Amino acid sequence: MTLKGKTIVLGVCGGIAAYKAAALCSKLVQAGAEVHVIMTASAIKFIAPLTFQTLSRNHVTVDTFAEMDPSVVTHIHLADHADLIIIAPATANMIAKMAYGLADDMLSTTLLAAEAPIMVAPAMNVHMYAHPAVVQNMGILRARGVRFIEPGEGQLACGYVGKGRLAEPEEIVAIIEAKFAENKPLKGRKILVTAGGTKERLDPVRYMTNDSSGKMGFAIAEAAKEMGAEVTVVYGATTVEPPQGVELISIESANDMLNAVLSKLPQMDIVIKAAAVADYRAEEISPHKIKKTDERLTITFVKNIDILQTIGKQKTHQFVVGFAAETENLEAHAISKLKSKNCDLVVANDVTQTGAGFGTDxxxxxxxxxxxxxxxxxxxDKKAAAKHLLTLIAERTAAPGSDE
Incomplete structure (x- = not known):
């Protein structure tokens, strides 16, 4: 299951080699990948969408306007969630669309919205493959970072013998597996990430919390996993599902989080505390629902133990990163927090800025x-911000003389 946890969008274009894409889809699924197939209108002339639906166990998309899930825009959703997009077979027409940014079908539209790595496996007549226009278009795409999987040589469907056969599915899968094995700057590192908000009980039905969604912490955890780390996530109240492929520890209160974090701390190399933890808790939790009686209700709060400060005091070799959500004097508060809590880095954001507050993507x-x-x-995007942060952490924690 070398591709377990990876989401791969497979684009299938109209050519006789489309039948090989079915074998490729099957092998990617067998390797553990979540495969979503997009077919061009020409591709369905050669092979039925039902074939790919059966092999991938996911809906196959052909029509840009055939939205099956009203809660998302499909081409954006697929682009956002892809770890890789592979076009196999890729026709000269699709390569030209990609080079010039055309978007007149589902596949080309998704490609324009994608930030994931893109691989292209061409398949066409030998003379088409060597045509100056096709060569130029492939050059444009290579310059943008698109990776081409060279076609093989042999007997082509048109009767010619030469270069133009789609690479074998086994070869394509091996290249994809190698791609995901590359660039693992956090390989072998154990990372603890805290995420979400905590809940401090007032009575059996009420609690005090905050607006944290957990999105930033989960984005960091997911990116760290992709960069090769062994990840543990301690999380409280969130509005999104936690990432897959990591150790998950669900907690409620600040004290719960403290205990969970300290139990894991000795094993960790890096700690990233992105959770929004309550500073105070009720001195006494009512065993029964507090009834509405007087005009005023007075509750005494006591200070919670500062988790980040405790980590800073107890750390031995750990690289510690704190988060500071501020509304004013961002730099002064961030540096003060870094020094007082013995962090190596502090990530600060002004939550009053549009696009930087709680709950945003x-x-x-x-x-x-x-x-x-x-x-x-x-x-x-929070995932992109997470990758920038983790790249910096990887650079600062690389052992002297290592190749990281």
């Missing part, structure tokens, strides 16, 4: 160390 972060600002990132 984006963030605007600034990363600080003891010398001050390290990097200021513009508005971006």
């Amino acid at each position: 984006t963030n605007i972060i600034r990363i600080y160390d003891r010398s001050g600002l390290v990097v200021a990132l513009p508005l971006m």
